Amino acid sequence: MVKATDILDEQPILEVKDLQTSFFTEKFEVKAVDGVNFAVPKGKTLGIVGESGSGKSITSLSVLRLIQDPGKIKGGEILFKGENLLDKSEAQMRKIRGNEISMIFQEPMTSLNPVYTVGQQISEAYMIHQNMSKKEAMLRSTEMLELVGIPSPKQRVKQYPHELSGGMRQRVMIAMALACDPELLIADEPTTALDVTIQAQILELMKDLQDRLGMSIIMITHDLGVVAETCDYVAVMYMGKVVEYASVTDLFKNPKHPYTVGLLNSLPRHDVDLGDVELNVIKGSVPSPDNIPTGCRFAPRCPFASDICHEKLPHLEQSEEGNQIRCWIYTDEWDGDPEVNVNDQRST
Amino acid sequence: MFTFIVRRLLQTIPVLIGVTILTFGMMRLIPGDPAQIMAGESASPEQIELTRERLGLNDPLPVQYMDYVTGIVTGDLGTSVRNGRPVSGEIAPRLRPTIELAFYSTLLSVLIGVTAGVIAAVRRGKLSDSLIMLFALFGLSMPNFWLGLMLIQYFAIGFDVGGINTGWFLASGWGTWQQMVLPVITLGTAGAAIIARMTRSSMLEVIDQDYIRTARAKGVKERVVVYRHALKNALIPVVTVVGLQFGALLGGAVLTETVFAINGLGRLMVDSINARDFPIVQSGVLVFAFLFVLVNIIVDILYGFLNKRIDLN
Numbered sequence: 001m002v003k004a005t006d007i008l009d010e011q012p013i014l015e016v017k018d019l020q021t022s023f024f025t026e027k028f029e030v031k032a033v034d035g036v037n038f039a040v041p042k043g044k045t046l047g048i049v050g051e052s053g054s055g056k057s058i059t060s061l062s063v064l065r066l067i068q069d070p071g072k073i074k075g076g077e078i079l080f081k082g083e084n085l086l087d088k089s090e091a092q093m094r095k096i097r098g099n100e101i102s103m104i105f106q107e108p109m110t111s112l113n114p115v116y117t118v119g120q121q122i123s124e125a126y127m128i129h130q131n132m133s134k135k136e137a138m139l140r141s142t143e144m145l146e147l148v149g150i151p152s153p154k155q156r157v158k159q160y161p162h163e164l165s166g167g168m169r170q171r172v173m174i175a176m177a178l179a180c181d182p183e184l185l186i187a188d189e190p191t192t193a194l195d196v197t198i199q200a201q202i203l204e205l206m207k208d209l210q211d212r213l214g215m216s217i218i219m220i221t222h223d224l225g226v227v228a229e230t231c232d233y234v235a236v237m238y239m240g241k242v243v244e245y246a247s248v249t250d251l252f253k254n255p256k257h258p259y260t261v262g263l264l265n266s267l268p269r270h271d272v273d274l275g276d277v278e279l280n281v282i283k284g285s286v287p288s289p290d291n292i293p294t295g296c297r298f299a300p301r302c303p304f305a306s307d308i309c310h311e312k313l314p315h316l317e318q319s320e321e322g323n324q325i326r327c328w329i330y331t332d333e334w335d336g337d338p339e340v341n342v343n344d345q346r347s348t
Numbered sequence: 349m350f351t352f353i354v355r356r357l358l359q360t361i362p363v364l365i366g367v368t369i370l371t372f373g374m375m376r377l378i379p380g381d382p383a384q385i386m387a388g389e390s391a392s393p394e395q396i397e398l399t400r401e402r403l404g405l406n407d408p409l410p411v412q413y414m415d416y417v418t419g420i421v422t423g424d425l426g427t428s429v430r431n432g433r434p435v436s437g438e439i440a441p442r443l444r445p446t447i448e449l450a451f452y453s454t455l456l457s458v459l460i461g462v463t464a465g466v467i468a469a470v471r472r473g474k475l476s477d478s479l480i481m482l483f484a485l486f487g488l489s490m491p492n493f494w495l496g497l498m499l500i501q502y503f504a505i506g507f508d509v510g511g512i513n514t515g516w517f518l519a520s521g522w523g524t525w526q527q528m529v530l531p532v533i534t535l536g537t538a539g540a541a542i543i544a545r546m547t548r549s550s551m552l553e554v555i556d557q558d559y560i561r562t563a564r565a566k567g568v569k570e571r572v573v574v575y576r577h578a579l580k581n582a583l584i585p586v587v588t589v590v591g592l593q594f595g596a597l598l599g600g601a602v603l604t605e606t607v608f609a610i611n612g613l614g615r616l617m618v619d620s621i622n623a624r625d626f627p628i629v630q631s632g633v634l635v636f637a638f639l640f641v642l643v644n645i646i647v648d649i650l651y652g653f654l655n656k657r658i659d660l661n
Binding site: 097099105107112160 | 557558561563564569577580654656
């Protein structure tokens with residue numbers, strides 16, 4: 001199978017193959033991530049999009065092997081610069097975390113330790129990974145605060161998280177993540193908890209820093225607006241599986257998967273007057289994890305679903321542009337209307 | 349920080365006034381005539397009247413109270429009924445064993461309680477967690493006079509195990525370490541159990557917080573995550589419990605000192621209650637109340653150091 005990223009000559013910085021992460025309760029296993037594939041090209045941004053519970057956050061935590069009990073990575077490969085992270089020891093992983101791969105989280109209000117100063121928390125990364133002295137690390141932390149656009153960094157570095165606003169705290173999180181100049185930054189809904197104006201500033205900052213530092217980014221979000229603004233490639237996830245992987249222009253221009261179309265339709269638009277039409281939503285809701293549909297996971301909610309969709313799970317197939325799609329419509333086995341075009345359903 | 353401490357000290361003044369009103373009232377509320385009691389059972393009416401005059405019991409209550417407070421401030425706590433010596437002279441030498449006993453017991457319960465609590469939380473659901481919680485329940489349910497007697501039986505009197513006698517420690521007195529071990533264990537056990545349970549639940553809450561995940565994502569070692577990132581947050585509620593626990597500890601000290609024949613304030617109180625030596629009982633209560641208030645000021649200051657969200661000023 002050819003990968004979407006093969007169009008680029010370079011080896012992708014991160015390649016995830018058939019990743020499976022499950023949570024085990026006493027009665028059953030919840031497959032939060034069920035055979036996920038994607039690649040992040042060097043210096044580019046990959047968006048992972050999906051509803052709550054689609055497994056996007058678990059995917060990102062799996063990459064850093066930060067899944068806590070009762071969760072477990074069951075299988076697959078996570079190739080970072082060609083090396084499988086699942087083969088690494090815990091000590092080797094610690095050298096990668098916060099150093100080569102960093103992560104920022106959704107909740108800046110609770111993601112910083114309330115009993116240590118901002119400076120102490122950023123310094124820790126320098127002291128762990130670069131063996132700096134306390135004093136030197138503090139100096140570098142101040143520089144990092146300046147880099148992420150925090151005014152009067154010399155005072156701020158001595159402050160505690162509760163003395164900063166949400167936007168400021170997210171900037172601190174970014175400063176901490178970027179302290180050791182990582183090659184890959186995983187941002188798990190970095191702007192979801194912020195005001196719209198602050199959101200724009202944070203995204204702008206991340207883009208600017210990417211240009212300056214040349215890192216790759218995985219942007220996890222449920223906001224297609226954020227995807228359009230920041231990403232080069234997009235993986236759309238539904239119930240623990242990637243259903244579509246495409247470049248951001250292809251995805252918005254010509255979405256293939258009925259679920260992607262549904263997501264795009266549910267975006268409110270201000271550029272076209274739709275008259276007195278209600279906002280389109282995807283009918284139904286994500287099935288509970290102990291009641292997974294047998295065929296395509298999306299079939300029960302899909303307006304195009306035919307017999308085969310309810311019976312068999314489609315494979316992730318390559319399209320001619322190098323994009324990937326998991327849907328029966330694009331296969332020879334399709335038993336529904338041969339003339340079907342999912343884009344007919346688009347609201348514009 | 350300095351202004352916080354000063355203000356916190358000033359805030360204790362109303363509490364201390366309350367305490368003196370209570371101990372003052374105690375003397376006036378005991379059944380019978382205080383002068384009769386103070387003068388002794390065989391005193392003549394003249395002697396009683398003389399005592400009444402000497403104690404100022406003919407004065408109006410507010411005047412008596414002011415005299416009492418003036419006495420406390422100047423170190424005059426009255427005289428013992430039993431031997432007529434000044435109360436302050438009776439109490440002073442007894443303070444040291446009691447304070448030492450309370451201090452070492454607190455230290456023991458904090459060290460053992462926090463360590464056990466952290467281990468139980470980190471190994472949640474495993475055998476070590478269940479064992480620690482079982483011990484904690486046991487430690488909490490044992491009355492400390494019973495625990496004291498058992499320790500004396502097995503580690504002071506001792507028994508032979510393969511030619512070795514287990515009577516390593518002494519069952520009475522205070523001063524050498526052999527004398528101190530058993531009473532400190534007796535008094536510290538219940539506190540250790542409470543602190544262990546408190547630390548465990550507090551750690552479990554903290555360990556699931558987002559900032560713990562942040563620390564792990566930074567590449568911090570798990571041991572450092574637990575002890576530096578989690579424990580410092582988890583200790584905030586524990587410190588409050590330690591302060592309140594100190595009250596129970598002083599009560600326990602009365603029993604422990606009696607069991608181990610330690611010449612401390614607690615034992616003096618028990619003896620004085622039996623002998624109806626009310627001036628000493630009254631002053632003993634006053635000293636215990638002062639100690640409790642003092643320890644809780646220290647706890648408050650510590651709390652401020654731990655919890656940066658509390659604005660000390």
